[in-house]
Amino acid sequence: MKNKNIDLSVKLGSLKLINPLMTASGTCGYADELDDFMDINLLGGFITKSITLKSRLGNDVPRIVETDSGMLNAIGLANIGVEKFVQEKIPIIERYKTPFFVNIAGETIDEYVAVAEKLTQCKRIAGLELNISCPNVKKGGITFGTDPALVRQITGEVKKVVKDKLLIVKLTPNVTDISAIARAAVDCGADALSLINTFTAMVIDIETKRPVLANRTGGLSGPAIKPIAVYLVNKVYNEVAKSAGVPLVAGGGIRTASDAIEFIIAGATAVTIGTGSFVSPDCAVKIIEGIKKYCLRHSITAVAELTGSLK
Amino acid sequence: MSTLPSKKGIFTASVLQNRGLGDKFFRLSLELEKKANTLFSSASAGQFVEIDVSQLALPTEKLIPEKLWDSSQRNVLLRRPFSFADIDSSNDCTIVEILYCVLGPATLRMKTLKTGDAVNLIGPLGNGFAIPEDKKSVILVAGGMGAPPLIHLAKVLKKQHQDMTITAFVGAKTKNDLAFFDIKTDKLKKKTDITLQEFAKHNIKTCISTDDGSAGFKGFVTESLKNRLGENKPAGEETIIYACGPEAMLSATAVLSSEFRIPCQVSLERRMACGIGLCQSCAVKCRDKTSGTLYKLCCKDGPVFWSDEVVWE
Ligand SMILES: Cc1cc2nc3c(=O)[nH]c(=O)nc-3n(C[C@H](O)[C@H](O)[C@H](O)COP(=O)(O)OP(=O)(O)OC[C@H]3O[C@@H](n4cnc5c(N)ncnc54)[C@H](O)[C@@H]3O)c2cc1C
Ligand SMILES: Cc1cc2nc3c(=O)[nH]c(=O)nc-3n(C[C@H](O)[C@H](O)[C@H](O)COP(=O)(O)O)c2cc1C
Ligand code: FES
Numbered sequence: 246m247k248n249k250n251i252d253l254s255v256k257l258g259s260l261k262l263i264n265p266l267m268t269a270s271g272t273c274g275y276a277d278e279l280d281d282f283m284d285i286n287l288l289g290g291f292i293t294k295s296i297t298l299k300s301r302l303g304n305d306v307p308r309i310v311e312t313d314s315g316m317l318n319a320i321g322l323a324n325i326g327v328e329k330f331v332q333e334k335i336p337i338i339e340r341y342k343t344p345f346f347v348n349i350a351g352e353t354i355d356e357y358v359a360v361a362e363k364l365t366q367c368k369r370i371a372g373l374e375l376n377i378s379c380p381n382v383k384k385g386g387i388t389f390g391t392d393p394a395l396v397r398q399i400t401g402e403v404k405k406v407v408k409d410k411l412l413i414v415k416l417t418p419n420v421t422d423i424s425a426i427a428r429a430a431v432d433c434g435a436d437a438l439s440l441i442n443t444f445t446a447m448v449i450d451i452e453t454k455r456p457v458l459a460n461r462t463g464g465l466s467g468p469a470i471k472p473i474a475v476y477l478v479n480k481v482y483n484e485v486a487k488s489a490g491v492p493l494v495a496g497g498g499i500r501t502a503s504d505a506i507e508f509i510i511a512g513a514t515a516v517t518i519g520t521g522s523f524v525s526p527d528c529a530v531k532i533i534e535g536i537k538k539y540c541l542r543h544s545i546t547a548v549a550e551l552t553g554s555l556k
Numbered sequence: 557m558s559t560l561p562s563k564k565g566i567f568t569a570s571v572l573q574n575r576g577l578g579d580k581f582f583r584l585s586l587e588l589e590k591k592a593n594t595l596f597s598s599a600s601a602g603q604f605v606e607i608d609v610s611q612l613a614l615p616t617e618k619l620i621p622e623k624l625w626d627s628s629q630r631n632v633l634l635r636r637p638f639s640f641a642d643i644d645s646s647n648d649c650t651i652v653e654i655l656y657c658v659l660g661p662a663t664l665r666m667k668t669l670k671t672g673d674a675v676n677l678i679g680p681l682g683n684g685f686a687i688p689e690d691k692k693s694v695i696l697v698a699g700g701m702g703a704p705p706l707i708h709l710a711k712v713l714k715k716q717h718q719d720m721t722i723t724a725f726v727g728a729k730t731k732n733d734l735a736f737f738d739i740k741t742d743k744l745k746k747k748t749d750i751t752l753q754e755f756a757k758h759n760i761k762t763c764i765s766t767d768d769g770s771a772g773f774k775g776f777v778t779e780s781l782k783n784r785l786g787e788n789k790p791a792g793e794e795t796i797i798y799a800c801g802p803e804a805m806l807s808a809t810a811v812l813s814s815e816f817r818i819p820c821q822v823s824l825e826r827r828m829a830c831g832i833g834l835c836q837s838c839a840v841k842c843r844d845k846t847s848g849t850l851y852k853l854c855c856k857d858g859p860v861f862w863s864d865e866v867v868w869e
Contacts, residue, residue, distance in 0.1 A: 271835070278833045281564045294836075302851055309829045309837040314631050316829060323836045323851060467633055523634060523830040524608065526678070527566060 251540045252547035253533070255289065255514050257492050258411050258436040260344060260371055262289035262515060265505070265536070265548060266529045269496050269519030270295055270348035270374060270415070271320065275330070276337040282526035286342050287533065289515055292439075293334075295350040295376045298360050300326030305459035310448045315469030315498070316520060317446050319460035322350055327360045335367050344371035346413060354399050362406045372411030374494075375403060375435075378419075378442035390417040390442075396429040404434035413494060416440040416481070418470075423477055424484040431489045439494035439517070440481060441474045467520040471498030475511050482512025482553055500528060502535020512553040564832065566678050567592040572651065574669040578735035580621075580658040582667065583641075586675065588650040595680060596652070597645040601709035602684030602823055602860045605652065606635035606831035608676040612665035620664065627660050635678065636662045637828050637855075639800075641704035641736075642711065652679075655704040655736045681831050682859050685709055685798055685821055687717065692794040695818070696724040696760075697809050699777055699801020703736045705823055706800055707754045714758040724755045724762045725784075727777025727805065731770035748772060777801075778808040785816045792817035799823070799863070810863035820863040826854040841867040 253264040267290040273279055275293050285291060303323025310317050325333070330347070338345045347364050351357040357375065364370055377390035377399060389395045396414070404412055414430040416423055418441040427438055443464025448457045456462065474497025486493050495508045496517030505516045521528050540548060569586035576582055588596060610632045614620065620628050642653035656663055669675065685705075694713060698706045703726065713720055728734045731750070738753035748771050755762045764772030765780045773780045797820035799809045806822045813820035826838035838854035842865045849867055852858065 272830075274834050281832075282566060302849070303836060303839060306837075306839050307827050308839060309827050309835070311630075311632070311634050314633055316634060318829070318835070318837060320836050323839065520633075520829075522834060524610065525566075526830075526832060526834070 251537055251545070252549070253536065254547075255492075255549050255552075257290070257372075257413075257494070257515060260411055262344065264289040264533050265509065265513070265515040266290075266533055267346075267494060267515050267517045268292050268522065268529070269517035270376065272519040272522050275325075275334045276341075276345070279522070279526055283530050287530055288343050290344045290346060290371070291341070292346045292348055292374055292517065294324055295322050295348045296324050296327050296330050296360060296364075297322060297350050298327055298356045300324060300329065307458055308460070308463075310457045310463070312446075312448060312465065312467075313469060315465050315467030317448055317458060317463030317465055318443070319458045319463035321460065327363050331363065331367060335369060339369050345369065346372045346374050346411070348374040348376050348415070350376040354402050357399055358402050358406055361403045365407050365410055370410065372413060372436070373403070373407055374413040374415050374439055375400065376415050376442070378415050378417030390415075390426065391420050393425050393429040396426055397433045400430045400433035400435055411436045413437040413439050415442055417442045418473065418477055419445050424481055427481045427485040431485060431491050435491065437492045437494055437514075438481065438486060439496075441470070441477055441495075441497045444470060444473075466497070468498040468500060471504060471507075474498060475507050478508055478513055479511040479555060486512060487553060499532070500525070502532045502539060505532050505536060506539055506551070509548070509551045510553070510555050512555070514549070514552050563595055564679060564681055565592065565595055566676065568674050568676055569652070571669045571671055571673045571675065573671060574666070576667075577655075578732060581735035582656050582658070584654045584656060584666065584669065586652045586654070586677070588652060588677075590649065593645060593648065593650050596643060596650040599640065599643055599680035600684030601640065601712050602705050603680045603682050604637050604639045604705075604831075604859065605654070605677045605679035606637050606681060606828070607654075607666075608635050609662045609665045612668060614665060615668050619667070621658075624658070624660065624664055628664050630661045632662045632665060634829055635831060637681070637825075637831055639705040639823070639859075640680075640708050642708050655707070657701050678831060682855055683857070685823070685860050687713070688796065690793070691796045692720060693790055693796075694720050694722045695781070695790075695795065695797045696722065697727075697777060697781060697797060697799035697801070697805070698724065699727045699799075699805040700729065700733060701736075702799070702801030702805075702823070706798060707736070709798055710755060710758060710760055714760075722758070722760045723784075724752075724760050725765070725777050725781045726752060726755075726762060727765045727767075727780070727801070728771075729767045731766055734764070734766075734771065776805070776808070778805055778812065781809070782812055785812060785818075789816070790818060792819070796820070797863075806863070807868035810866065810868055813863050821860050822863045822866065823859045824854050824861060824866070825859065828855050831855045841869070843867060
């Protein structure tokens with residue numbers, strides 16, 4: 246087949262990404278950690294590690310343990326804090342053309358708002374991803390993401406301060422009805438939804454009868470969660486996102502172009518690579534090439550046509 | 557260590573040899589693809605690689621030790637870190653040696669590697685041992701599986717700093733656990749009186765200890781080290797200790813380092829999901845001049861640290 250021009254660009258709200266590939270928060274560092282392996286400018290977007298108002302040390306070790314086709318992590322939102330992020334990392338981010346999204350987290354709504362206000366002043370940041378779904382901190386995080394009333398409140402409060410920046414709300418799968426949470430976020434101004442964060446899980450050392458992770462529990466990610474993630478993305482797409490016209494940034498266990506395409510067919514506009522980067526730090530670039538080939542094979546001229554094409 | 561982040565890359569390597577040393581220890585020689593030459597020619601002892609073994613098959617059932625049967629059934633997803641035991645980048649090609657111990661699903665799969673097989677690796681990673689110019693005397697402390705980077709370091713020191721006096725303290729549970737070394741026994745001497753060729757060939761004086769007394773001194777390697785330091789009282793400004801092994805051994809070595817005022821670098825191990833600074837899984841609690849403690853990353857800031865910057869638990 247002729248190498249026709251395929252339009253890989255997708256739209257996240259008002260923002261155009263050159264392709265659907267993004268990094269997942271917490272798995273690709275703050276900005277330049279992947280430089281030795283790929284050209285960050287080839288990515289559709291970059292989502293940073295979660296940033297909080299004050300720096301956080303994070304949990305004791307072990308912070309990770311491998312499981313069958315996956316891993317558990319309990320990093321505990323270790324990060325340098327918003328002040329240092331703005332001072333040290335924004336200048337690095339300015340070197341790239343890629344739209345950068347800063348993932349933000351906190352223990353109180355005021356903290357989220359304070360971090361959002363600070364980051365909104367940075368021109369180079371395209372948007373914020375609201376992490377209301379981290380399973381590894383004692384307060385805040387996931388408790389916000391499991392209660393629709395709190396999701397309304399936090400999305401609404403942050404939306405007031407972010408002005409023209411894109412607001413993505415990241416959902417946890419650790420709920421009975423993910424669509425109820427998605428609806429709450431969309432109603433209160435989320436420009437996009439991202440899903441899914443990790444599943445709360447545990448690994449036990451049977452010799453010591455103790456959990457392996459110092460935090461006892463951790464979040465399961467990687468290929469093991471992919472089919473569940475695809476299902477949840479399709480569910481949120483059908484029940485909330487499609488009718489509201491809100492794009493989904495989706496991931497969970499993506500390693501290959503086929504994985505990414507599954508998510509797009511299920512309803513994703515953009516896809517994120519998390520755990521996959523640990524094994525193949527250059528996999529995003531290969532996935533972009535793979536998506537191109539798939540489009541050629543299926544005579545698709547624009548990848549955006551694929552979103553939600555599930556029969 | 558706080559040097560600038562070094563450049564790293566993702567490469568394929570072909571297996572030159574994968575030789576068993578005793579029942580659970582192996583030596584793996586890898587020849588890297590040509591484009592790795594520049595990066596690896598400046599790599600240092602103490603640095604490491606992350607090997608992808610997820611594509612490798614398990615050995616046949618007969619060859620899986622009963623103790624590892626359950627864990628062998630687990631899929632391997634993440635890469636595994638291994639220190640350099642040697643790097644040879646002469647003759648326009650890079651040969652990397654790894655000494656590994658079979659402990660679980662990944663290393664069990666590595667056993668099946670055959671000459672000519674391809675493996676994928678990321679490296680060179682982390683910061684290796686720093687070698688201050690003003691040191692005249694070096695003490696190596698290797699415990700159990702911690703020997704590989706010190707075998708590499710000994711070779712580098714002998715080559716680049718001929719005038720340094722090197723003494724090695726090597727400890728293991730039993731004589732069988734010294735299998736990373738090429739062991740020579742002298743017929744005229746006692747069975748417990750052995751020499752380790754990797755050090756002997758460089759004329760490095762070696763003190764061996766085993767927990768059960770099956771070779772050398774009976775007891776911990778750090779006891780043997782303490783006795784020696786007590787007798788010799790080496791000058792702290794001229795001496796440096798390099799240590800790698802179980803964390804308890806490293807923390808005991810750190811205590812001796814401060815007691816005898818001899819600076820000490822330790823190579824630490826952590827569970828690593830990425831090895832390249834993406835995930836923060838490999839935290840090492842360190843002292844911070846201003847605010848008490850902070851976590852550094854074993855894969856990026858380490859794996860070699862000054863023993864007095866680590867907060868030993
Ligand atoms: C910087 C670095 C350098 C290393 N160099 C060498 C080397 O030169 N030779 C060598 O044989 N091994 C080395 N290791 C250890 C090696 O990576 C592990 O033995 C290997 O990952 C085991 O994988 P597995 O799947 O076979 O076993 P697993 O089932 O993953 O592990 C076997 C056992 O070891 C424990 N374990 C595994 N990894 C770690 C860790 N990082 N820290 C503490 N406990 C752990 C597990 O809890 C389990 O009990 C190094 C590790 C690091 C971090
Ligand atoms: C080590 C690790 C750290 C993570 N840190 C964060 C984080 O700080 N904030 C966040 O919103 N998600 C975090 N995540 C979740 C990922 O962004 C992603 O949602 C999840 O891992 C599922 O995708 P994957 O299977 O592709 O990894 C983390 C995941 C891992 C594995
Ligand atoms: S192993 Fe991922 S940051 Fe060190």
